[in-house]
Each structure stands twice: as structure tokens, then as C-alpha cells.
Amino acid sequence: MAPYRSSEWFGKTGKMGFLYRSWMKNQGTPDHMFDGRPVIGICNTWSELTPCNGHFRDLAESVKRGVLEAGGFPVEFPIMSLGETLLKPTAMLFRNLASMDTEESIRGNPIDGVVLLTGCDKTTPSTMMGAASVDLPTIVVPGGPMLNGKYKGTDIGSGTAVWKLTDDLKTNKISYNEYLAAEGCMSRSAGHCMTMGTASTMACMVESLGMCLPGSAATPAVDSRKKIMAHMSGRRIVEMVKEDLKISKVLTRAAFENAIKVNAAIGGSSNFVIHLTAIAGRIGVELNLDDFDKLGSKIPLLLNLMPSGKYLMEDFYYAGGLPVIIDQLRKELNMENITVTGKGHGENIAELNTCYNTEVIAPLNEPLIPEAGIAVLKGNLAVNGAVIKPSAASPELMVHTGRAVVFETIEDYHARVDDPELDIDETCVMVLQNVGPVGYPGMPEVGNMILPQKLLEKGITDMVRISDGRMSGTAYGTVVLHVSPEAAIGGALALVKNGDMITLDVPARKIHLEVSDEELALRRAQWVQPAYHTDRGYVSMYQRHVQQADKGADLDFLVGGSGSSVQRDSH
Structure with missing residues (x-):
């Protein structure tokens, strides 16, 4: 077998071999560690x-x-x-x-x-x-x-418990002291x-x-x-x-x-x-x-x-x-x-395939849900696709048409979501714009928007939510994510207005904005692209080169490999 790649450093004779090995020796590395x-x-x-x-x-x-x-x-x-x-x-x-x-x-x-x-x-x-x-x-x-997190005699899960406990705190089901106590119990x-x-x-x-x-x-x-x-x-x-x-x-x-x-x-x-x-x-x-x-x-x-x-x-x-x-x-x-x-x-896995608890791992012939993978949705609202996780969604909302309540940014959402005057009910579709790879920037885990307090107090636990962002894997709900193309680059999500009707049909793999092509064309002509967040450093480079969610949100110039050879060797 040919010498290992490291021999290009440690196997050299003369000045460069001396330098490579000598500096490593200041950490107490003996000669025999450089023997190939x-x-x-x-x-x-x-x-x-x-x-x-x-x-x-x-x-x-x-x-x-x-x-x-x-x-x-x-x-x-x-x-x-x-x-x-x-x-x-x-x-x-x-x-x-x-x-x-x-x-x-x-x-x-x-x-x-x-x-x-x-x-x-x-x-x-x-x-x-x-x-x-x-x-x-x-x-x-x-x-x-x-x-496992342990709280008041029950198991609580990281992330998942945060969403539930926060909802409970907002609706006065638990006190703030109980909320604080759960912090240490969750992450132990x-x-x-x-x-x-x-x-x-x-x-x-x-x-x-x-x-x-x-x-x-x-x-x-x-x-x-x-x-x-x-x-x-x-x-x-x-x-x-x-x-x-x-x-x-x-x-x-x-x-x-x-x-x-x-x-x-x-x-x-x-x-x-x-x-x-x-x-x-x-x-x-x-x-x-x-x-x-x-x-x-x-x-x-x-x-x-x-x-x-x-x-x-x-x-x-x-x-x-x-x-x-x-x-x-x-x-x-x-x-x-x-x-x-x-x-x-x-x-x-020949000797590792025994199930010791069928409550945790269900047998194939008795699954928890017969079909549970990620569903990819397409339509005029997500030409390149969006995703939903059916196993974490509410079955009764998997086919739903509702009135859009639009939040233009995450700051807009936080400012208005708990306003008692917000015109929203449980049949509505919450829409969050400009939280995609370019728009935020970085595509944060905010797609699982916490419901308005007035709806939580009514006992509502889920609504259809749509965004070009992501959500934590610990979260749950009927949440449509990764809408592509995103709002910040002119995707149809940017054109949604309050009162528009949106249809979600997960079995049909459809996400559709009930607005005519002509009206969307008019809105698009009036749309103004948001300015980049900065002209400085990595964030500037990221916004100008990041691909959309359906492409993995990698930087366009990083796709593919460049191998293990050092491009130039001055030694």
C-alpha cells in the first residue's frame, strides 16, 4: 500500500520534515509516532x-x-x-x-x-x-x-415539554415557580x-x-x-x-x-x-x-x-x-x-435485533401509524415544494381550507399574536413570511408558531401554520414548513394577504393559495424585495449564495467535493 497521506508531512526528510515533526514534539510526541x-x-x-x-x-x-x-x-x-x-x-x-x-x-x-x-x-x-x-x-x-427528564413523577421530554409548559403558563394552568422547577428536571x-x-x-x-x-x-x-x-x-x-x-x-x-x-x-x-x-x-x-x-x-x-x-x-x-x-x-x-x-x-445487526419493549418499538404488523414519513406538498404557494410531518400533526386538519392571518416577519408575529383585537379564530391559517434562508437570514425554527393566547384559553391546541422557516424536531402541530421559493426572494408566500383563502390537502400533497394567477401577477409587480441584512462578512456571503430549502440550503459554491489534495504546497 502507498504511504499514508500524512507522510507528505511527517515522512519528509530535510528541513520540512524537521519542522513538521519538531513542532509536534513540543507536545511530548516521541519519535516512534512518526514511523508511518x-x-x-x-x-x-x-x-x-x-x-x-x-x-x-x-x-x-x-x-x-x-x-x-x-x-x-x-x-x-x-x-x-x-x-x-x-x-x-x-x-x-x-x-x-x-x-x-x-x-x-x-x-x-x-x-x-x-x-x-x-x-x-x-x-x-x-x-x-x-x-x-x-x-x-x-x-x-x-x-x-x-x-429522561423527570418532573412531578412523570417523564418530560426536552423541547416538547417546553412548548406544552409554555402554553400551560400562558393559560395559568401552572405557576411561574412550577415553570422554573421544570427547567432543571428536563435537562438533568x-x-x-x-x-x-x-x-x-x-x-x-x-x-x-x-x-x-x-x-x-x-x-x-x-x-x-x-x-x-x-x-x-x-x-x-x-x-x-x-x-x-x-x-x-x-x-x-x-x-x-x-x-x-x-x-x-x-x-x-x-x-x-x-x-x-x-x-x-x-x-x-x-x-x-x-x-x-x-x-x-x-x-x-x-x-x-x-x-x-x-x-x-x-x-x-x-x-x-x-x-x-x-x-x-x-x-x-x-x-x-x-x-x-x-x-x-x-x-x-445480526445479534442486535431483539426488541425488549413493544410499547416503545411497535412490530411492523401493528404500527403506531400506517404511513408516517415526511409529506412533500406542492402548489402555487410552494412551486418547488414544502414539507409537513404527518405523525406530529392533527388528523382533522390534514385537509383544511382557512382564512390567512399574515405575519410579515417574526417581529411582527411576536408583536401581534397575543393582541386580543387580532382577527383570528381556530379555522384560520397562520402565515409567517420572511423567515427562510435569505429572509431571516438562516431559516430559524419558528415555523411552529405558538397559538394566540385567546385561542389557547379556549382550549385550542392546534391550527394550520405555514412558513418558509423550519421548526424544532421536538415540536408538533399541523405545520407546513420550508416553503420554496421563500418570501424574501419573491416566492408566492410573499404575496399572501390577510383574508386570502388557503387550502391544505395533505393526502393530495397540495398547498394552494386560492387567488387567481392574474391577481398574483399584479401583486408580484408591486412586490419590493427586502434589502439584505448586511453587506459585511459571512452573513452577507450567506445571503447571496445560499440555496433554497429544497436544495438543502447549502451555499452554491460548496456543492460537490474538492478532495483531499492541498491546492498549493509551498513546502
């Missing part, structure tokens, strides 16, 4: 500002032990961490920036294989996008969910959201794609077996380098189809659509919005997890985890497509 062994980069998204990833320094140490044990040379490096809970204006704005950080950090350094430590929502797709563009052997170690251990929010969805996406060791996705962050998974991943990446098992050999079209079907069966976040599409774009696999409906919308819901069900990720792990779901779907999946183990899912 694989150099493994541990891409760490640890940050105290990303609470979900706060335990990653310990996790990295476990990976290092595995790498050393297998004869590799581990080197840990940081990249920009994206904490959904704190980062403003939205972590999604910086997903592509973090992917660039990952890509250039991997390409520019003496690395032969990569371990990605991922947790909070955007750290998973961003690092995978960056690694896919470089195409080295790559394995993911999902950071793991928190333990290291790890990411333990509902089937976007973080858990991304972990399951990674496992269904074949990018991590089997069983990794649901293992709780604080379970000792998580460290064992990290250790074994460190061992495995060394073997992958020796086998030249690059990420492109795992991320085939079959892998993406598997992920779409598994996501449907677990009731995964609608954000899955945008992130999987972006990863496919980086690796060069053709994937379009219609694939998500065609491949996933007829798959039954098997996992009884919040927000689509009752249980939480800790329960999922004890019930058998994702290998059980994969086993249930084996007739729908490509079980031979190679994974990071060097084997297909069929071999990977």
Missing part, C-alpha cells in the same frame, strides 16, 4: 456554549485510547461548535460555515482518517458535509441523548435532546447511513457504553484507513434511501430533509425533495417517541435501539450496502 502509522484526526465540536456537546472532551479521550490501541496516531482538533439552544440568530445560519471549517481543517492538515464527535443538531450535518467534501475514511461518534444529565428532535434524528440518520457503529445512536451520553463505543470507533477508524474505506464508499444512493425510510419509521424531524439533501450534494449523490415523499411517506411509524408518541430516547435504547427498527424494515432497506464496519446492516 495512520494519523487520525478527532474533529471535536465541544463547547461550553453548546451544552449538548459539553461532555466531548471525555469522549475524545476514549477515542484516543482506541486509536492508540490500534496503532494509530490520534490528533484532536476543534471546529466551530453550533449550539441550537444559545446561538443567535439561529445555529442554522452557521451550519455551512462550520462545514467549511471542518472541510478546510481536514484537508489542510496531516490527517489520514477522521472521527467526528457530533451531538447538537447542526454539529452532525455540518461536520459530515465538510468530511464528505474531502472524502477520507470517516466515522461518526454520536454524543448521545440526555437521560449530559447529552442532547432525548426526544426525537433534530439531534436524535441526526444520530439515527448517521446510523442508518452506516456512518457509525451499530447501536450508537440511542446510547445515552452518560452510559458507560457510550465511552466504549467511542473507544471502539477509535480502533475502527485505524482499520478503515488501512482498508481505504472512504466516506464516499459508504454514502451511496442506497445509503441515502435507507436513511429516508428509517427516518419515517422513527418519526424523525422535518429538519432531516434539509440536512440529508445538503450531505448528498457534497458527496455527489442525486437526491431531490420528491424522493423523501416517494421513498418515505408510505413507511409505518414504529417508534413511540415524543413528539409523535409517548417515550424518550433512553427508553428507545433499552428497547433495543435503531438496530431493531432496521431489522423491522429489512425488506424495505438495502441491507448489503457497506457501512463503516466494512459490512452491511444485515451483518451488523
Whole structure:
């Protein structure tokens, strides 16, 4: 086998070899670590500002032990961490920036294989996008969910409980002191959201794609077996380098189809659509919005997890985890497509497919919902498509026509939603404009607009809501998201006015604005595009180059890979 990529640095003789090795030695690295062994980069998204990833320094140490044990040379490096809970204006704005950080950090350094430590929502797709563009052997170690939240004798789920408790506070069902008490009860251990929010969805996406060791996705962050998974991943990446098992050999079209079907069966976040599409774009696999409906919308819901069900990720792990779901779907999946183990899912789960709790993981012949995947809607309001998550929606609203109540911006929504004089009732359709990739910018998780207080007080718990933004995977409701093209670039969503009638017909996959083409043409002629938010820095670049939601909201100049070769080498 040819020398490893890192030999271009550490295998050099003369001045440059001296410099490369010498500076590494100031960290106590002995000569024998430069003997031609694989150099493994541990891409760490640890940050105290990303609470979900706060335990990653310990996790990295476990990976290092595995790498050393297998004869590799581990080197840990940081990249920009994206904490959904704190980062403003939205972590999604910086997903592509973090992917660039990952890509250039991997390409520019003496690395032969990569371990990605991922947790909070955007750290998973961003690092995978960056690694896919470089195409080295790559394995993911999902950071793991928190333990179940416990409040007043019941389980509460991260995110999902926030929406419910906030509604209860607004309607005086609980006191503010009770509200505060629930904070600590919900988040009681290291790890990411333990509902089937976007973080858990991304972990399951990674496992269904074949990018991590089997069983990794649901293992709780604080379970000792998580460290064992990290250790074994460190061992495995060394073997992958020796086998030249690059990420492109795992991320085939079959892998993406598997992920779409598994996501449907677990009731995964609608954000899955945008992130999987972006990863496919980086690796060069053709994937379009219609694939998500065609491949996933007829798959039954098997996992009884919040927000689509009752249980939480800790329960999922004890019930058998994702290998059980994969086993249930084996007739729908490509079980031979190679994974990071060097084997297909069929071999990977051969001894991991026992379900220990059918209340949590339903059998295929008794699903929770017969058809549960993401539904893709089209019509004059969303020419390029929009999405809805039926498993989190109200069945009685899946076919609905209502009067539009329009909020032009998120600030407009916050200013008016609880105004007693707002002309709205439960039959209306709430419309939020200008929260898409360009309009916000960054496409925040605000699509699941909290209902007006006067309707909550009437006992109304759901309404049809439409926007060009996203919603948290922990949220629920009859919410149409990712409308494309978005309002800020002149999509029909920008032309909706108060009082317009809108028809939602999920079975027919239709979202239609009941306004004539002639009237829309007149409105479009009068429409003025909003100014960009800034002419400075990354945000300016983002607004001018971000693609629409149906394309994965990647930057247009990042689509596709550029390989592992350093473009210029002055050495």
C-alpha cells in the first residue's frame, strides 16, 4: 500500500520534515509516532456554549485510547461548535460555515482518517458535509441523548415539554415557580435532546447511513457504553484507513434511501430533509425533495417517541435501539450496502435485533401509524415544494381550507399574536413570511408558531401554520414548513394577504393559495424585495449564495467535493 497521506508531512526528510515533526514534539510526541502509522484526526465540536456537546472532551479521550490501541496516531482538533439552544440568530445560519471549517481543517492538515464527535443538531450535518467534501475514511461518534427528564413523577421530554409548559403558563394552568422547577428536571444529565428532535434524528440518520457503529445512536451520553463505543470507533477508524474505506464508499444512493425510510419509521424531524439533501450534494449523490415523499411517506411509524408518541430516547435504547427498527424494515432497506464496519446492516445487526419493549418499538404488523414519513406538498404557494410531518400533526386538519392571518416577519408575529383585537379564530391559517434562508437570514425554527393566547384559553391546541422557516424536531402541530421559493426572494408566500383563502390537502400533497394567477401577477409587480441584512462578512456571503430549502440550503459554491489534495504546497 502507498504511504499514508500524512507522510507528505511527517515522512519528509530535510528541513520540512524537521519542522513538521519538531513542532509536534513540543507536545511530548516521541519519535516512534512518526514511523508511518495512520494519523487520525478527532474533529471535536465541544463547547461550553453548546451544552449538548459539553461532555466531548471525555469522549475524545476514549477515542484516543482506541486509536492508540490500534496503532494509530490520534490528533484532536476543534471546529466551530453550533449550539441550537444559545446561538443567535439561529445555529442554522452557521451550519455551512462550520462545514467549511471542518472541510478546510481536514484537508489542510496531516490527517489520514477522521472521527467526528457530533451531538447538537447542526454539529452532525455540518461536520459530515465538510468530511464528505474531502472524502477520507470517516466515522461518526454520536454524543448521545440526555437521560429522561423527570418532573412531578412523570417523564418530560426536552423541547416538547417546553412548548406544552409554555402554553400551560400562558393559560395559568401552572405557576411561574412550577415553570422554573421544570427547567432543571428536563435537562438533568449530559447529552442532547432525548426526544426525537433534530439531534436524535441526526444520530439515527448517521446510523442508518452506516456512518457509525451499530447501536450508537440511542446510547445515552452518560452510559458507560457510550465511552466504549467511542473507544471502539477509535480502533475502527485505524482499520478503515488501512482498508481505504472512504466516506464516499459508504454514502451511496442506497445509503441515502435507507436513511429516508428509517427516518419515517422513527418519526424523525422535518429538519432531516434539509440536512440529508445538503450531505448528498457534497458527496455527489442525486437526491431531490420528491424522493423523501416517494421513498418515505408510505413507511409505518414504529417508534413511540415524543413528539409523535409517548417515550424518550433512553427508553428507545433499552428497547433495543435503531438496530431493531432496521431489522423491522429489512425488506424495505438495502441491507448489503457497506457501512463503516466494512459490512452491511444485515451483518451488523445480526445479534442486535431483539426488541425488549413493544410499547416503545411497535412490530411492523401493528404500527403506531400506517404511513408516517415526511409529506412533500406542492402548489402555487410552494412551486418547488414544502414539507409537513404527518405523525406530529392533527388528523382533522390534514385537509383544511382557512382564512390567512399574515405575519410579515417574526417581529411582527411576536408583536401581534397575543393582541386580543387580532382577527383570528381556530379555522384560520397562520402565515409567517420572511423567515427562510435569505429572509431571516438562516431559516430559524419558528415555523411552529405558538397559538394566540385567546385561542389557547379556549382550549385550542392546534391550527394550520405555514412558513418558509423550519421548526424544532421536538415540536408538533399541523405545520407546513420550508416553503420554496421563500418570501424574501419573491416566492408566492410573499404575496399572501390577510383574508386570502388557503387550502391544505395533505393526502393530495397540495398547498394552494386560492387567488387567481392574474391577481398574483399584479401583486408580484408591486412586490419590493427586502434589502439584505448586511453587506459585511459571512452573513452577507450567506445571503447571496445560499440555496433554497429544497436544495438543502447549502451555499452554491460548496456543492460537490474538492478532495483531499492541498491546492498549493509551498513546502
